[in-house]
Amino acid sequence: MERGNTGKERLRLAVFKFASCDGCQLSILNLEDELLALGQALDIVYFPEVSSKMNPGPYDIALVEGSITTEEDAHRIQSVREQAKVLITIGACATAGGIQALRNWADVESFKQVVYPSPHYIQSLKTSTPTSEHVHVDFELWGCPIDKGQLLRVITDLLAGVHPRLPAESVCLECKRHENVCVMVAKGLACLGPVTRAGCGAICPSMGRDCYGCFGPTEGARKGPGLPPNTASLASYFHDGLHLIPVEVLRRFRGINGYADAFKQESERWELEKENVKGET
Amino acid sequence: MYGQSQSYERIGGDLVLCLSGGFHLAPNVRGPYDVETSVPKMRGIGAMEVVGEIGVLSRSDFQRIFDNLSSKGYRIVGPIVRDGAVVWDTIRRVADLPIGWHDHQEAGRYRLEQTGSKEIFGVVHGPQSLKPFAFTPREPLVQIERSKDGFTTRSTLPPSEKVAIIGARACDLAGLAIQDQIFLQGEYQDPYYATRREGLFIIAVNCTRALQTCFCASMDTGPCAKNGFDLALTEVDDQLLIEAGSEAGSDLLSALSLSPASQGLTREAAARGVACAQSQVRRLDRTRLPQALHEAHEHPRWDNVAARCMACANCTMVCPTCFCHKVEETPDLTRQNSEHSRLWDSCFTQEHGYIHGKNIRPTIKDRYRMWVTHKLASWIDQFGTSGCVGCGRCITWCPVGIDLTEEVSALLKSSEQRSTSSRPQEAPGR
Ligand code: SF4
Ligand code: SF4
Ligand code: SF4
Ligand code: SF4
Numbered sequence: 111m112e113r114g115n116t117g118k119e120r121l122r123l124a125v126f127k128f129a130s131c132d133g134c135q136l137s138i139l140n141l142e143d144e145l146l147a148l149g150q151a152l153d154i155v156y157f158p159e160v161s162s163k164m165n166p167g168p169y170d171i172a173l174v175e176g177s178i179t180t181e182e183d184a185h186r187i188q189s190v191r192e193q194a195k196v197l198i199t200i201g202a203c204a205t206a207g208g209i210q211a212l213r214n215w216a217d218v219e220s221f222k223q224v225v226y227p228s229p230h231y232i233q234s235l236k237t238s239t240p241t242s243e244h245v246h247v248d249f250e251l252w253g254c255p256i257d258k259g260q261l262l263r264v265i266t267d268l269l270a271g272v273h274p275r276l277p278a279e280s281v282c283l284e285c286k287r288h289e290n291v292c293v294m295v296a297k298g299l300a301c302l303g304p305v306t307r308a309g310c311g312a313i314c315p316s317m318g319r320d321c322y323g324c325f326g327p328t329e330g331a332r333k334g335p336g337l338p339p340n341t342a343s344l345a346s347y348f349h350d351g352l353h354l355i356p357v358e359v360l361r362r363f364r365g366i367n368g369y370a371d372a373f374k375q376e377s378e379r380w381e382l383e384k385e386n387v388k389g390e391t
Numbered sequence: 392m393y394g395q396s397q398s399y400e401r402i403g404g405d406l407v408l409c410l411s412g413g414f415h416l417a418p419n420v421r422g423p424y425d426v427e428t429s430v431p432k433m434r435g436i437g438a439m440e441v442v443g444e445i446g447v448l449s450r451s452d453f454q455r456i457f458d459n460l461s462s463k464g465y466r467i468v469g470p471i472v473r474d475g476a477v478v479w480d481t482i483r484r485v486a487d488l489p490i491g492w493h494d495h496q497e498a499g500r501y502r503l504e505q506t507g508s509k510e511i512f513g514v515v516h517g518p519q520s521l522k523p524f525a526f527t528p529r530e531p532l533v534q535i536e537r538s539k540d541g542f543t544t545r546s547t548l549p550p551s552e553k554v555a556i557i558g559a560r561a562c563d564l565a566g567l568a569i570q571d572q573i574f575l576q577g578e579y580q581d582p583y584y585a586t587r588r589e590g591l592f593i594i595a596v597n598c599t600r601a602l603q604t605c606f607c608a609s610m611d612t613g614p615c616a617k618n619g620f621d622l623a624l625t626e627v628d629d630q631l632l633i634e635a636g637s638e639a640g641s642d643l644l645s646a647l648s649l650s651p652a653s654q655g656l657t658r659e660a661a662a663r664g665v666a667c668a669q670s671q672v673r674r675l676d677r678t679r680l681p682q683a684l685h686e687a688h689e690h691p692r693w694d695n696v697a698a699r700c701m702a703c704a705n706c707t708m709v710c711p712t713c714f715c716h717k718v719e720e721t722p723d724l725t726r727q728n729s730e731h732s733r734l735w736d737s738c739f740t741q742e743h744g745y746i747h748g749k750n751i752r753p754t755i756k757d758r759y760r761m762w763v764t765h766k767l768a769s770w771i772d773q774f775g776t777s778g779c780v781g782c783g784r785c786i787t788w789c790p791v792g793i794d795l796t797e798e799v800s801a802l803l804k805s806s807e808q809r810s811t812s813s814r815p816q817e818a819p820g821r
Contacts (some may be wrong), residue, residue: 147724213560265722275719279740282790286708287735289478289519294790296475296501301544304703304790318474328702328742336754338741347791351499361446 121170121269124156126190126317128176128183129210131239132202133238133255135159141258148262151269167193173261174247177203177210177238184235184244188354191245196268199241202254202260202366204327209254210238212371228360240369249274254324254366260309277308278329278336281321285312293320300348300362305372322365327372341376349383354382400520423715433799445657450511455753456557456594456622458475459643465592468524470514476501479524488558489514494600496783499792511560512596512626515605518788520711521559521567525588526574526735532583532718533731536629547730548586556593559620561613562605562782564595566711568619572774573714581735592639595620599627603706604783606796609674612780614667632660670808673786673796677777681768687802690758696798697756699791700774704737704795706785707762712778715743738762744820767799 117330125135134382139160141148148154155165172194178184193198199205207214213221214237231307235385251260258278267274281303285292293315294301303315314321328339343362348354348362360380447457461483470477471481472489482488493554494514495502534545540670551756559567574584596606598614608614616623621640625632632652635641652660707713717736722729736743738761744752752758779795786794 135645144724153726162808262724264722265724266722269724270722270726279737279742280702282703282705283708283735283737286518286705289523289528291474291476291518292501292705292790293474295499295788301790304701333654334535336756338698338702338755340698340755343699343701343791349497351792382432 123152124169125173130203137258165389179238205250206367207238207369233274252325254286281306284308285315318340326367346350437599445634445652446651448631460555465553469557494788497603498794514541521563529626532732535729542600557594559595561616561779564619565612569712595623599623604786606673608668608780628633681771692801700754702739704739709784709788716735
C-alpha cells in the first residue's frame, strides 16, 4: 500500500454493494464527526449510496458490502477485484455470507414458490456465499453491522502505510475490560462471546444480554485442530450446563455468521444431535 | 489489648491465629507476604505491625466511618449489587452496601441470594478484585502530536485521587501485593500504577464465610487479612471489630474513639476465621511446586483440559495477579495526533504468543499450559512467590467452569506414573 496523504494525491476509495441490507454502508455515513476528515483524507470516487458521481476504477481501496447470491454478482465481484488494489469486506454478509446464507441449508426453489407470485422472475443462486469464496480478500471487517470505529481505524492505518490492526481475540476480553458482569456465569445466558471475535466493544453483554456472534469466530473463519475457536466446548456447555436442547444449540451457531466455517461445522454437528434426539422419541 | 499483647488476640493481625488449624501446607514456599518489598512508603505494602488496638463499633454506627472518610476528602467505593453480582462503585452510605445478600459461587456459576439478614458483608466477592483500581483495564499513557520537525509527547498521568475501598478480602490484598511487586518494585516503577495506588485507603473485611470456590487457606493468603490494609473489619453478628494496619488507619481509628473489643468478642471473631478456613472445600497442594508442574509439561491432562478451554481469557481477566498488558497506538485520521495506551492482555490470545514471524503458542493447549505453569510454577522462580492467591475467581468466572484446583490435582497426581510411560497421549477428539 502506498502512503497516501504524503503528496497531493489522495487514495481513491470505492464502496460496492452486493446482497445486503445497506447497514454497513450506513455505518460509514454514521461516522458523522469524522466524515469530513474522511472526505479530505480520501477521494471517495464511487459510493452509489451517497453520490451519483460514479467514477470508474482503478481504486486504491474497495469496500465490499453484501454476499454473492446471483450469477451476475458472481461476475461483478471479479471485476471489482480487478479494479481494486486493496479489497476489504465490510460486514457479516460480505465476510461470511450473512443471514441470507441460511438458505444454504434449505431449498431456495421452495422459498421462491411461497414468497413470490411469479417466481420465475427471480434469478438467484442456490447459495449465499462470502466474497472470499470468489476472489482474494485483503482484509475482513466483521460485524452486523461493522463497528464504524474499526473501519476508521483500518482506513487510518492504510493511510499511514501500516498493516491494519484487527483484533482476533474473544469478545470476553472487551467485556472484562469494560468490567461487565458475565451474563453467562451470573445469569446462565448462552453467550457466544468466548468464541466470537472482539471488535464490537462487547455491546450486547454491556446491555445485559448474550452475545450472538455477529463478529464471527475468534481468530478467523478457518479452524484447525486444537486452535480457537473451541465452539465444541461452548456448545456442549450450552447443552449440558445451561440445558439448551440440541435445536437451540444449533440456532445459537446458525445465525448471522452461521456460514463462517467454525460456526457452520458446529451447527451441523448439532443438526445430527437433533436428529438423534428425534429418533429416540 | 495493645501492641504488647500476644498475636493470639488479634483478628487478622497475624495469620498464625487464623490458620492455626494446620493449613500451612508448604512452609518452604513463600507466600506473597514474605516478599521483601522495596516499595517506597506506600500504604499497605510490606509487613506493617498492627498499630492500634481492636476497637468495636455497632453496625448501626458504621456510617461514622463513611462520614469520617468523606470529611477527609475520600471517594468511598464499596461493593454494590448490579447485573446479578457485586461490583465496585462509589457509595455514600452504609445502606448502599449489599446488606443481607449472599453470593453462591461454583465452577462457571455465580448467583446472589437475599437472606433478609442485616449482615453488611455477607457477599464475599464479585468478578473484580482490587486489580482495576491500580492497574486499570485501559490506561492512556502518552499523547503524541506531530510537530513541524518531528513530534512532541505528553504523558497523560491519571489525576491523583483519594479513594477509600470498603470490603476488600484477604485474597484481594494478597493479589494487590503481587501487583505492587510487579509495577512498583525495583528500578522501573510504573508512574501510572503508582499514582492510582498511592491514593488508595483500603478497608479489608476478614472472611467468616468462604465460598465453594475459595482456597486461600491452602495458599496461605487468607481468610483473614494479614497486612496490606489500612483498616480491617470483622463482622460478628451486629458488631464490627476494627483494627488498624497503617498509620492512616490508626489515625482514623483514634478519631472514632471506639471502645476496645472484649476478649470474648475477639476470640469469637478469631474462631470464625478459623472455621472459615476449615470450611473451604477446595485446596491446592503446593508441596511439590514448582518442580512437579515443570515436570508435568507433557502430561496428557493438558490435552484433556484443552478440549474444554476456549482460550476466552476470562480467567486471566478476573485473576487479581495477572498483569499482562499490551500497548496500542490509536492515531486519528489526520495523523497529527495519536494516543499510546495500555490495555489488559492475556496469554490466551493469539497476539500474545506472537514473536517475529512465528506464533509460539498456536494451540489452546499451549496457552492453558502457559497460564498454569506461569501462575503456579515459573512465577515462583521469577518472583519468589506463587502467582495464585486462592481467590477462586478463575473457577467461578470461567464460562465453562474449568476448575484450576481440579486441573492441578490431576496434573500432579499421575505425573509419577507418567514418567515411566513412554509418550504423551494424542489429543482427545473434539
Ligand atoms: S458475558 Fe459473554 S462476552 Fe462477556 S465475559 Fe461472559 S461469556 Fe464473555
Ligand atoms: S489463579 Fe484463579 S484462584 Fe488463583 S489468584 Fe488467579 S483467579 Fe484467583
Ligand atoms: S479466598 Fe479466602 S480471603 Fe478470598 S474471599 Fe475466599 S475466604 Fe475470603
Ligand atoms: S480456562 Fe476457562 S476462562 Fe480461562 S480461557 Fe479457558 S475457557 Fe476461558
